[in-house]
Amino acid sequence: MALERDFNEVISSLAKKRGFYWGPSPEIYGGSSGFYDLAPLGKLLKNRLENVIRSSFVRSNFWEVECPTVSPQIVWKASGHLDGFSDSITQCTKCDQVYRADNLIEEASDDASLKGLSLDDMTEKIKELKIRCTSCKSELGPVQQYNLMLKTKLGLDQEAYMRPETATTTYLLFKRFLTFFRDQLPVSVFQIGKAYRNEISPRQGMLRLREFTQVEGQIFILEEDEKNWPGFEDIKNNMLPLLTYQEQESGSDKVTMTEMSAAIKKGFFQKPAYAWCVHLAYKIFSGMGFTPDNMRLRQHLPTERAHYAEDAWDVEIHTRSFGWVECCGIHDRGNYDLTRHQEFSKEKMSVKANKQSVVPNVLEIAFGVERPLFCLIDNSYDEDEERSWLKFPPHLAPIQVAVFPLMGKPELLAPSQVIYNEILDSGLVTQFDRGGSIGRRYRRQDEVGTPFCVTVDYESLEDNTVTLRERDSMEQVRVKREVLVEIIHNLVRAKLTFADLTK
Template identity: 30%
Template structure:
């Protein structure tokens, strides 16, 4: 059966994975709080990413598929950066969406998320148009509206389907369709900068304006030279960072998928220009494999290369790793991670000034006086190769993942409803989260079968040993053991350990597997090693 996003979000709140921000005050759109289990789950996702980025290789041996060995170091940079950073990077001028408001109901729409069907006559004029919001079930017009548009085309005309942003570009003189919510008049589409503005200092004047970072990448680019000089790294090498970013999204939606505050896990990988295409292929494949290695079925993922008309002006190539989220229509995928070949755009722009694409070549944007319109730092960010005596600007490959989106994808992938026997052996419906043991928020649960005969004391001893081993463990002695199993299944705990009457006789305990439901007995002294082996 298809998974229900409503069921998943209900479980997320009920079990303490994710809460609406400021919930007791009615919530705040686009912001989310992680509860006790969500905090553990997201931390495990970050740790697994960091382990792969920094800890899973060494600089002496090339990983499988890599052109050569490389180094990777981490940084943690400030959320508020110098305003000129955003001028040089292009965010100040280019980081925007188009939006339109309804004059009647005051609803606000991103224009690329409003669908438009327009009746275009044989002469190329728009005779009529209808706006609508695509839904998961049927992103199409009603039969009545479809017939009405068909009549307007005349002989030789057609009904086209596009989005509001493309419609206004293609037919700038055509009347706008009405609001898809209430039928009221829409405003003309206008630019909306996505950066959150703030002020520094006590006076808060315009000269004190600053911005919350919309991405973590620029903090790594402006520290490229510092890392190069202080860490004795040499090409190829990567800088990675996990941190918060902020985007003033017009229409945040789909649970934690599109939020105004979110966490990124990014790598900026610096390499020689003549090897950059090979590294681009390597990081595309490696990052796709990371998701499958941690429990996401390959059948629910795609690696989609961007078409030429989708690429940013600086991009040599970009591929998105996309996941089949339950809130999307059949056959649709949502972006989990982007892997971009950024060429030398970023280092050049922070050195020379804002770059623009002229006839396929990136050049510094000049003002009327012939000087850089938005000058960079003026500091050289060249790399000097001591062996070849060459000086050049490195190319950059950027794998950029969202910690929140990855956490959501793992939660959606893990969610299942099946059947399992209750404490009386009767088959009952069971909700289970089949997390990969590496990212499961709780690794094991320990139960005394009953609250007497020394069982709680022995269970507490095993629980303490697991905690001292650095494992996240639950202890539960309330209710029938079958119900306790169900509670742990619902939060994704891979292993349950039960202390019973035989434990006090032969020193063994029952271990029960979440996925297979198989139960076996092992010595109590081996429980920690058993759980560690299960996690891998």
């Protein structure tokens, strides 16, 4: 896996210069790592990704909710985050620089296995490998547990935490869902909202944030329904690029296109409902513009799984900046969460099934929006001697159409403005640009990924046509004014290709 660090620099400086994201934020005060501002084009792109996500969930029969981002301590005690959601850290005894102990040990030794190491073992290991502070070369202190939740206070003294995931806040509503869904399981709900993780000195820009937008879909389900999931019928012949944990344990990263039904037969997935969730996650990422050759589904090794997970697969996206990037986790959480909340809240979280009282299981699809946003810019970048461009699929491009008068003369400005308003009113994000040569205006739109440009020239005034130009091929075609908006809509929705027009 070749890491093209320079490529990350290309993407980051494009993002800054052209207004996708800025940071670390707040820039005028020096910036705190792990915080970024979405600039105008980044915000448009994020909205588009969220729209794809939202409609994918809704079409799969999920209902959206929104919960508070701050919850009292007991919630996180119950969820296991207070005790389990932590990194092992060590601090320089002289300059107080903090390091993640596992990273230091892994970097210092190729064969160091961290499996099952206690905090004391890790402290020993650091001494043994003679690891010292990288900035001042002094000795490092004992390895400690560091909780990743951001702590806050409610009123004067009630301990509370910013949520490190949306999932837990969704589980707290389980009894309400039962009423809303008239006691019918499975119940499918999702949330899109902010989550917070107090990472130790996050680097990697948009890939590791202390505040990010999380998407989490949850299915509350009984075990018998997990095995007998009608939705699986519809997808059983679809192929997914799977990298199983057995494959990884044999030292390989070979991805095999596997039919869903075969994946069940071979035991890669135990439950059709869980397999269906993995498939849905893959579909959502396809919808966000990722191509099959840049996607894979990787199963977690048993040692990698989070404290709540019975089985876990990730959607990974290949980037030119960082190689494979983990973008989405699909978790079989069992009934861990509801059982814990039943225990701590003393509220009943069970349902009646076959005359027995059962606490349902939870299947989850979880991801942040900023990672796919970064990966999509990374994957979309292209350049040649003449120009650079972002080949976003038209329906995801932040700006979908740009309108130019050939020159800033009143007789061209007025009709251009009318066309601009018409396209804007039709619901597309449109930019009007009258500055600079037409070639430079095309380049500027290419650079931010605008798929189509409309130019109004003197011919337009005579025969009521305009020039429509496509970003990827740079081809141009003359289009009649009265069908322009309809054609652009069909192009954006991929009901028409540009090649159809140039035939």
